[in-house]
Amino acid sequence: MRSLMSARGLRGVDIRAGKDGWSSLGGIVLCITGVDAMFADLGHFSQLSIRLAFTVVVYPCLVLAYMGEDAYLSKNKEDLQKSFYKAIPEVVFWPVFIIATIATMVGSRAIISATFSIISQCRALKCFPRVKVVHTSNHIHGQIYIPEANWILMVLCLAVVVGYRDTDMIGNAYGLAVIIVMLVTTCLMFLVIVMVWKRNILGALAFVIVFGSVELLYFSACLAKVHKGGWFPLMFSLIVLSTMCVWHYGTLKKQAYESNNKVSLDMLLSMGPNLGINRVPGIGLIYSNVATGPPPMFSHFVTNFPAFRCILIFVTVQSLTVPKVPANLRFVISRIGPPDFRLFQCVVRYGYKDQRKDSHDFENHLIENVTEFLQGGNNDSEELGWEPVNQQQSIPPDHVTALSLQRGVNTGSSKKTVRFRGVGCSKELEDLKEARESGLAYMMGSTCVLACDTSSYLKKFAINFVYGFLRQNCRHPATALGIPHTSLIEVGMIYSE
Numbered sequence: 001m002r003s004l005m006s007a008r009g010l011r012g013v014d015i016r017a018g019k020d021g022w023s024s025l026g027g028i029v030l031c032i033t034g035v036d037a038m039f040a041d042l043g044h045f046s047q048l049s050i051r052l053a054f055t056v057v058v059y060p061c062l063v064l065a066y067m068g069e070d071a072y073l074s075k076n077k078e079d080l081q082k083s084f085y086k087a088i089p090e091v092v093f094w095p096v097f098i099i100a101t102i103a104t105m106v107g108s109r110a111i112i113s114a115t116f117s118i119i120s121q122c123r124a125l126k127c128f129p130r131v132k133v134v135h136t137s138n139h140i141h142g143q144i145y146i147p148e149a150n151w152i153l154m155v156l157c158l159a160v161v162v163g164y165r166d167t168d169m170i171g172n173a174y175g176l177a178v179i180i181v182m183l184v185t186t187c188l189m190f191l192v193i194v195m196v197w198k199r200n201i202l203g204a205l206a207f208v209i210v211f212g213s214v215e216l217l218y219f220s221a222c223l224a225k226v227h228k229g230g231w232f233p234l235m236f237s238l239i240v241l242s243t244m245c246v247w248h249y250g251t252l253k254k255q256a257y258e259s260n261n262k263v264s265l266d267m268l269l270s271m272g273p274n275l276g277i278n279r280v281p282g283i284g285l286i287y288s289n290v291a292t293g294p295p296p297m298f299s300h301f302v303t304n305f306p307a308f309r310c311i312l313i314f315v316t317v318q319s320l321t322v323p324k325v326p327a328n329l330r331f332v333i334s335r336i337g338p339p340d341f342r343l344f345q346c347v348v349r350y351g352y353k354d355q356r357k358d359s360h361d362f363e364n365h366l367i368e369n370v371t372e373f374l375q376g377g378n379n380d381s382e383e384l385g386w387e388p389v390n391q392q393q394s395i396p397p398d399h400v401t402a403l404s405l406q407r408g409v410n411t412g413s414s415k416k417t418v419r420f421r422g423v424g425c426s427k428e429l430e431d432l433k434e435a436r437e438s439g440l441a442y443m444m445g446s447t448c449v450l451a452c453d454t455s456s457y458l459k460k461f462a463i464n465f466v467y468g469f470l471r472q473n474c475r476h477p478a479t480a481l482g483i484p485h486t487s488l489i490e491v492g493m494i495y496s497e
Contacts (some may be wrong), residue, residue, distance in 0.1 A: 001168070006330050006398070007448045009340060012078070016064060021221075022221055023219035023221060023224060024221075025217060025218055025362065026172070026175065026220075026221040026222050026224065026295045027223060027227050029175045029178070029179055029221070030171050030174075030175050031066075032175075032178065032179075032182075033436070037431035038377040039424055042120070048387065051069050060488075064163045068087055068407060069083055069084065071086045071087075071398060072086065072087035072163075073087075073175075074210075074291060104109075105282050109222060112150065113155060115149060115153065116145060116146045116150075117135075117144065117150060119131065119146055119149055120133050120146065121142055121353070122458065124319040124350065125250075125319060125321065125477075126247075126248060126251045126319065126352075127244045127247065127248045127487060128243075128244055128247060129243070129247050129470045129471075129473075129474035129475075130332050130474045130475040130476075130477065130480050131146055131148050131149065131474065132147055132148065132473055132475055133145075133146055133148065134146070134147070134457065135355050140352065143366075146458070149365050156236075156261070160173070160232065164229060168228070169228055169229030170232045171223040172222070172228050172229040173229040173230055173231075173232045174226075174233075174234055175222050175230075175235035176222040176223070176225070176226070176230040176234070177237075179218050179222050179238075180219070180221050180233070181217050181218060183215050183216070186207075186208055186211050186212050186215060187208065187212075189204075189207065189208070190204045190205070190207070190208045191305070193207060207318050216313055237375075238487065242466075243466075243470065246462050246466045246467050246470070247364070247467065247470055249463075249467075250307075250449055250462075250463055250467035251463065252291070252472075253449060253463070253495075254447060254449050254495060255290075256291045257266075257296075257449075257495045258288060258290045258296060258495075259289075259290055259292075261296040261300060262290045262292070262293045262294060262295055262296060263293060263295070263299050264293075267299070277306040277307055277308055278306060278307040278308075279307075279308065279309065279310040280309060280310065280328075281309070281310055281435060281438035281440050281442045282309040282310065282311075282314075282365075282435050282438040282441060283309055283310075283311045283313065283319075283432075283435045283436060283438075283439075283441070284308050284309035284311065284312045284313070284440070284441050284442075284443060285313050285314075285366075285440060285441070285443070286298060286312060286313070286314045286315065286441065286442075286443045286444070287317070287442065287477075287481065287483075288314060288315075288442040288445065289317040290314070290316060290320065291345070291347050292345070293336060293345070294314055294336070294343075295314070296493065297443075297445035297447070297491045297493050298314075298325065299492060300493055301485070301489075301491045307475065308357065309435065309441055310431065310435055310438050310446050311342045311344075311432060311435045312342065312343050312344070312346045313346050314336070314343070314346065314365070315346050315348060316345075316346070317348045317349075317350065317481065318347055318348065318349045318350070318460075319349075319350055319351075320349055320350070321353055322351045323354075324351040324353055324354050325349045325350055325351045325354060329349070330348060330350070330365075331347070331348055331349075331365065331366065331369040332347040332349070333345070333346055333369055333370055333372075333373040334348070339428060342428070342431065344373075345372060346366060346369070346370070358432070362482065363440060367432070367436055370432065370433065371429065373428065374428050374429055374432065375419050375429070396473050404488070439487075440485070440487060441487050441489065442478075442487050442488045442489065443488075443489045443490075443491065443492050444477065444478060444483070444488070444489075444490060444491070445492075446490040446491065446492045446493070447493050447494070447495050448468070448471075448492075448493070448494045448495070448496070449463055449467060449468070449495045450463065450464055450468075450494060450496050451463040451464055472483045478490075
């Protein structure tokens, strides 16, 4: 009971013990790792729920468990290595064993769910290759499942158990991983306190110094056990970090090439209203990463195959660094060239926690927003250019707060049907209605990014091999965007950086 008092409990860590006392911190940190596993998935709950769960359930159970083990060790000091199992009375050993197994499953599920959330958010920020994300709940947006990540985690768990074959080495690896996560979280909390909460920087520094000093002490003790199993999380995290950096770098280079080689306005005007091609009935949706005009693959296509739909909409899907984007701010419609050209630019913006809709629902929302754009008086505009869409300026500051985002994200679950108001609308609205009835066709580029001959060997290896391998084996962009393959046209191009 005396050990429950913090001042009394700290006497167990004696500074005069020297290296042995410092090394014992590496074992003490394992107590923290077990608690961390139980709390890994609580980010989806409110503060009150977390406080009640810890006060009423978690803390009393932890205290009783450690008190029972300490009581057994006080009389059986020779069973130090196996006290966790021998402290349990034989009468209740198997019921406790079943409960411990269930607790292990709960802790594993929490870590797996946290991994799914992190991968999904990194993917939305273009820091991770495209993977399949399944939303398992219609009400909780954070409840997701990633099949590829789940299988990889299973293989890695089996590999760790078969490779180590020692619970002490597995504990060293897990302890080092958790203490690194705690250190990174403390550093990120400094940014949250200063930039999000707008608090005093001195208070943020005090928080980092107080908590960071304790975590650094544990971290230094865990570093001494790198050669005893701690090397695996370091190696694995380095591989994941390298993969994320290469994917993000390759994606940025690809977008930069498309922005620098997009079709110019002068070239469009010189083609005339028909763009030098045969315009057939229907609507063409051209997907690209260029938010300010036609992408380079469009000119490549019309040069080799001069025929396309009478109404062209260049669609750019942007992932913003906010959790959710309100429905009324999701679509940004603008015109490219004169009205006779029938060219539109549509920027579709998602937050990293937004759920993507299916293709039919997306088509209806897109045509509905184009119709509202034409009915809003923009159909008679004589502007011959287009305005760039900046991600940082797309959403007003008052919509970035969590409260306003939550209020604006509720779009309803029922699908809408596009209705054109009035028979005597403008000529553009009539053309849009006829084109919608003729059907939609999708176009997107199938690009291959290669480093130029003058690039360094490191850049060639990163772009040509690593990024190329990730691009070929990740989820296809058409599948990720929900584009029906029966209406899809892919245009192959090679980007040389």
